[in-house]
Amino acid sequence: MAMTLTSELPAAPVVAPDVTLASLSEQVSGRVLMDRAPLWWWAGFGFSFTLFTLLVIQMAWLFVNGIGVWGVEIPVAWGLAIAEYVWWIALASGGTIVSALFFLTRSPWRSATNRIAESMLLSAAPCAGLMPIMHLGRPGLFYWLFPYSTVMGVWPQARSPLWWDFICLIYYILMSIMYYYTGILPDLATVRDLARSRFKQIFYGVLALGWRGSSEQWRNQRTVYAIMSAIMAPMVISVHSVVGLDFAGGLTPGWHDTQFPPYFFFGAVISGTAVIIMLTIVVRWGYGLQDVLTAYHFNAMAKIMLVGSVMLAYAYVWEAFGPIYGSDVAQKTEFFQRAFGFTAPAFWSEKILTVVIPQLLWLPAVRRSRTLLFLISGGIIVGMWQERFVFTTSSLEHNYMPSYWGRYYPTFWDWACLAGTIGLFLTLFFLFLRFAPIVSIAEMREVIEEERSK
Amino acid sequence: MKTLFGIIATFDTPDAVKNAAAYLRQAGFRTLEAYAPYPVEGLGEIIHPGPKPLLPLLMFAGAVFGAGWGYWIQYWDEALNYPLNVGGRPYNSWPSFIVSAFEFMLLVTIASGFFGLLAISRLPRLYHPIFEAKVFERASRDRFLICVEATDPRFDAASIRAAFEQLGAERIEEVRS
Numbered sequence: 118m119a120m121t122l123t124s125e126l127p128a129a130p131v132v133a134p135d136v137t138l139a140s141l142s143e144q145v146s147g148r149v150l151m152d153r154a155p156l157w158w159w160a161g162f163g164f165s166f167t168l169f170t171l172l173v174i175q176m177a178w179l180f181v182n183g184i185g186v187w188g189v190e191i192p193v194a195w196g197l198a199i200a201e202y203v204w205w206i207a208l209a210s211g212g213t214i215v216s217a218l219f220f221l222t223r224s225p226w227r228s229a230t231n232r233i234a235e236s237m238l239l240s241a242a243p244c245a246g247l248m249p250i251m252h253l254g255r256p257g258l259f260y261w262l263f264p265y266s267t268v269m270g271v272w273p274q275a276r277s278p279l280w281w282d283f284i285c286l287i288y289y290i291l292m293s294i295m296y297y298y299t300g301i302l303p304d305l306a307t308v309r310d311l312a313r314s315r316f317k318q319i320f321y322g323v324l325a326l327g328w329r330g331s332s333e334q335w336r337n338q339r340t341v342y343a344i345m346s347a348i349m350a351p352m353v354i355s356v357h358s359v360v361g362l363d364f365a366g367g368l369t370p371g372w373h374d375t376q377f378p379p380y381f382f383f384g385a386v387i388s389g390t391a392v393i394i395m396l397t398i399v400v401r402w403g404y405g406l407q408d409v410l411t412a413y414h415f416n417a418m419a420k421i422m423l424v425g426s427v428m429l430a431y432a433y434v435w436e437a438f439g440p441i442y443g444s445d446v447a448q449k450t451e452f453f454q455r456a457f458g459f460t461a462p463a464f465w466s467e468k469i470l471t472v473v474i475p476q477l478l479w480l481p482a483v484r485r486s487r488t489l490l491f492l493i494s495g496g497i498i499v500g501m502w503q504e505r506f507v508f509t510t511s512s513l514e515h516n517y518m519p520s521y522w523g524r525y526y527p528t529f530w531d532w533a534c535l536a537g538t539i540g541l542f543l544t545l546f547f548l549f550l551r552f553a554p555i556v557s558i559a560e561m562r563e564v565i566e567e568e569r570s571k
Numbered sequence: 572m573k574t575l576f577g578i579i580a581t582f583d584t585p586d587a588v589k590n591a592a593a594y595l596r597q598a599g600f601r602t603l604e605a606y607a608p609y610p611v612e613g614l615g616e617i618i619h620p621g622p623k624p625l626l627p628l629l630m631f632a633g634a635v636f637g638a639g640w641g642y643w644i645q646y647w648d649e650a651l652n653y654p655l656n657v658g659g660r661p662y663n664s665w666p667s668f669i670v671s672a673f674e675f676m677l678l679v680t681i682a683s684g685f686f687g688l689l690a691i692s693r694l695p696r697l698y699h700p701i702f703e704a705k706v707f708e709r710a711s712r713d714r715f716l717i718c719v720e721a722t723d724p725r726f727d728a729a730s731i732r733a734a735f736e737q738l739g740a741e742r743i744e745e746v747r748s
Binding site: 281291355 | 585592604606607608609610611614615617618619623626627630644645648649652653660664667668670671674675677678680681682684685687688691692694695696697698699701702707708710713
């Protein structure tokens with residue numbers, strides 16, 4: 118892929134030719150070391166934090182009154198919160214794929230975008246983790262899921278996909294933190310060495326753990342980082358597949374299908390890349406990183422998104438083929454209700470947003486236009502949200518017994534939960550933006566040297 | 572009076588620092604270290620020839636241990652400690668246990684790599700005598716540094732200076748701590 122990209126876009130280098138090692142370090146560290154954050158940062162952070170307070174209020178209301186404040190009841194006991202859990206974990210997984218998989222393929226565009234991807238996933242994963250905890254009914258007891266020796270002698274049920282899910286999510290967050298930190302360590306040392314105020318020198322000095330960049334340290338860091346990447350890539354596929362297994366393991370028509378692990382994973386590829394594109398556009402504009410984040414990067418990520426949408430189209434064909442070709446009446450009924458019943462508007466607009474419109478990305482002109490990329494990416498994220506929503510609720514609405522059918526209507530507090538987690542996500546991302554180098558300086562140096570030696 | 576830690580020289584290209592490292596190794600110096608803003612290919616092998624650290628092996632050991640431990644927790648829980656008949660499934664339902672054992676294997680592998688990296692690089696170590704060098708902060712930006720430490724049996728300030736000058740060093744500095 119790297120070769121075709123280079124030959125296709127000779128006019129768009131991976132990094133602008135006038136960027137040097139010194140100017141890159143100063144440019145990226147300068148954004149972290151600024152005494153005053155720019156106005157757009159405060160505006161963005163203020164907006165996000167306001168939404169985040171809505172989440173806090175929502176959680177307080179929920180914990181006082183119980184999950185009846187949401188629209189969930191029998192038969193639809195899994196509503197927006199579970200759909201959004203899947204949605205958030207998919208966004209996070211997409212970040213790991215861009216970061217880990219394309220380190221292994223040595224794609225040059227990965228160096229400038231991987232930190233944005235990792236910051237994004239570390240902001241999205243807590244949002245995903247909150248959803249099931251809020252849904253527990255007795256959220257204070259969530260720690261019963263940990264496999265540890267309690268005085269009660271009660272252990273989690275290891276045969277349950279819901280328990281696998283808990284293990285996957287918590288390990289995923291822990292692994293992502295270690296992966297992120299291994300990569301950012303040299304950059305923190307750069308910030309430490311450029312810091313002028315005593316407080317920042319100590320702050321980043323402690324964070325950098327005394328990294329010196331000796332040949333020995335570099336050799337070890339690179340060895341470990343490569344192996345970690347080789348583990349993170351299959352790990353994220355397994356994590357998101359287990360989310361699919363949660364549903365596939367249930368006997369509800371519309372969920373009980375072996376295709377869902379890969380189906381969910383395809384959604385992760387496209388929606389994760391879409392968020393990264395949107396955030397990259399914002400970061401590039403806000404921090405003036407046009408030299409480092411070039412048309413080359415957007416072109417490459419747009420292609421990943423296109424591949425994701427084609428994979429998703431394949432999954433959608435099977436979503437229809439399975440129930441129609443199969444002999445189970447309930448499966449067939451559920452599918453026709455999903456496609457032509459109550460959820461039809463969301464069902465069809467989701468297909469248009471995630472599969473039909475992204476086909477525009479075949480045109481090089483669309484891949485070059487950042488406005489169109491931003492709109493298409495936003496559409497994909499909304500479409501994926503609809504997909505998770507339709508998938509989760511429509512199946513429960515049309516269970517085996519028609520007498521057991523029902524409807525799900527989200528309440529104000531469901532929407533507050535969605536808006537609030539978006540606030541939490543953006544708040545965390547803005548904090549990453551302010552306090553950690555948002556571009557991997559050490560890896561970009563290698564790209565600069567490579568470009569220079571060409 | 573501060574003691575002499577070593578003599579440090581600055582180079583502006585990765586090739587120059589590789590050249591200098593190879594020259595110093597050949598001249599018999601052993602306690603030297605190079606500092607660079609990014610991993611220079613081959614530099615580690617020149618300065619530290621001999622067997623590489625066993626980090627990949629450590630991570631592999633972590634993987635084996637993690638898989639075994641992850642499975643054992645579940646087996647002990649579901650088959651030995653609290654056997655519970657769930658729909659007639661065997662107590663040792665290994666297909667169900669594979670998933671968490673797999674995730675646990677990956678977690679222990681990554682953790683052993685992460686903590687192994689810190690341990691083998693002797694981090695966190697917030698102070699190191701090399702930080703006293705005025706040029707050191709350039710090593711995390713755009714310069715390639717090489718330092719011959721005073722503990723080297725063949726250490727001789729004058730001859731090292733001469734060698735650095737001959738190798739085309741930009742700046743030469745004595746590091747005292």
